[in-house]
Amino acid sequence: MTAAARPVRQVGIDLQESEENRALVAAIRADNPEVSVRQLPGLVKLSAPGQIVINRETVEAQLGREWETGEFQLAIVTYTGNFAEWDDDQIVVAWEH
DSSP, rough: OOOTTSSEEEEEEEEOOOHHHHHHHHHHHHHHHTEEEEEEETTEEEESSSSSHHHHHHHHHHTTSOGGGGHHHHHHEEEEEEEEEESSEEEEOOOEE
């Protein structure tokens, strides 16, 4: 199967439901127009084809304060994919082939 014919794999992030994490979800939606969001009691499930990008600047704009990408560890419950990138400015969840 060629790379063009291969289906794009879904990645996902599950976050704890909280006031602060609502801003994180809004930031993820802003930077990832293809992301789907499913609300469950106490949990928010996000999924997208290929990758999910979390940009520090977008999260800060939604929160109205500085945000360090390390804070993401306090919000996440589980994920599907790999952390392809995680630095001071951006987190990328994607499948590494």
